[in-house]
Amino acid sequence: MPPADSSPSVTVAMTRRARREDETAMLAWVRAGTSMAERFPGFLGCGWVRPTGDSDEWHMLYRFADEESLHRWEGSGERSWWLRSGEGLVEHTHAERRTGIEGWFDEPVDRSMEALVTAPVIPPSPPRWKQALVIWLAFFPLNLLATVTVGHLIVHWSVVPRVLLMTAMLTPVMTYVLLPLMTKSLAPWLHAGRPLGWRRHN
Numbered sequence: 001m002p003p004a005d006s007s008p009s010v011t012v013a014m015t016r017r018a019r020r021e022d023e024t025a026m027l028a029w030v031r032a033g034t035s036m037a038e039r040f041p042g043f044l045g046c047g048w049v050r051p052t053g054d055s056d057e058w059h060m061l062y063r064f065a066d067e068e069s070l071h072r073w074e075g076s077g078e079r080s081w082w083l084r085s086g087e088g089l090v091e092h093t094h095a096e097r098r099t100g101i102e103g104w105f106d107e108p109v110d111r112s113m114e115a116l117v118t119a120p121v122i123p124p125s126p127p128r129w130k131q132a133l134v135i136w137l138a139f140f141p142l143n144l145l146a147t148v149t150v151g152h153l154i155v156h157w158s159v160v161p162r163v164l165l166m167t168a169m170l171t172p173v174m175t176y177v178l179l180p181l182m183t184k185s186l187a188p189w190l191h192a193g194r195p196l197g198w199r200r201h202n
Contacts, residue, residue, distance in 0.1 A: 009065050010097060012061065012070070014093075016091060017056050017091040018056060018090045039078075042068070042072070043065075046062040047060070058090075
């Protein structure tokens with residue numbers, strides 16, 4: 001369970017394109033970048049796959065513990081050198097950053113080189129309805145408990161300070177206790193049908 005003063009982890013997903021004949025060089029380039037990122041504090045894991053064995057697209061993902069550690073990596077000289085070394089080899093086509101609720105439902109991952117050629121697409125987040133259901137399952141009992149305890153004591157307050165206090169109390173509990181616990185407990189159901197072979201980076 002993360003400490004109460006920690007920030008949400010940040011996941012960056014991107015798509016890069018390389019020519020089929022540059023596959024070996026692409027693998028070496030990705031491996032070099034991963035080796036550099038692993039030396040930075042806050043690095044949690046990474047992954048990369050292709051939709052099919054003959055595709056020229058590579059779906060990549062990496063995660064850091066918080067925005068600060070991600071910024072250290074993204075602003076580093078090592079990463080700048082690594083990106084320059086890929087010029088002419090890879091084409092950057094898409095990037096997406098996830099934090100907060102999206103981040104709760106993704107596992108930090110890494111990927112073995114041997115499985116890349118035949119790997120399926122990068123595993124997506126669980127369906128939105130599953131995410132919404134998990135959030136509701138965590139929020140309903142917490143909100144109910146707070147309403148019959150703390151809510152009962154401040155029932156005579158006006159609505160704005162009452163809601164302000166309740167949300168200020170419940171948000172950290174949801175973020176750092178209940179949602180991590182729920183997503184871990186319900187992981188098999190949340191990620192049912194996702195491709196195998198993904199594991200947490202150690």
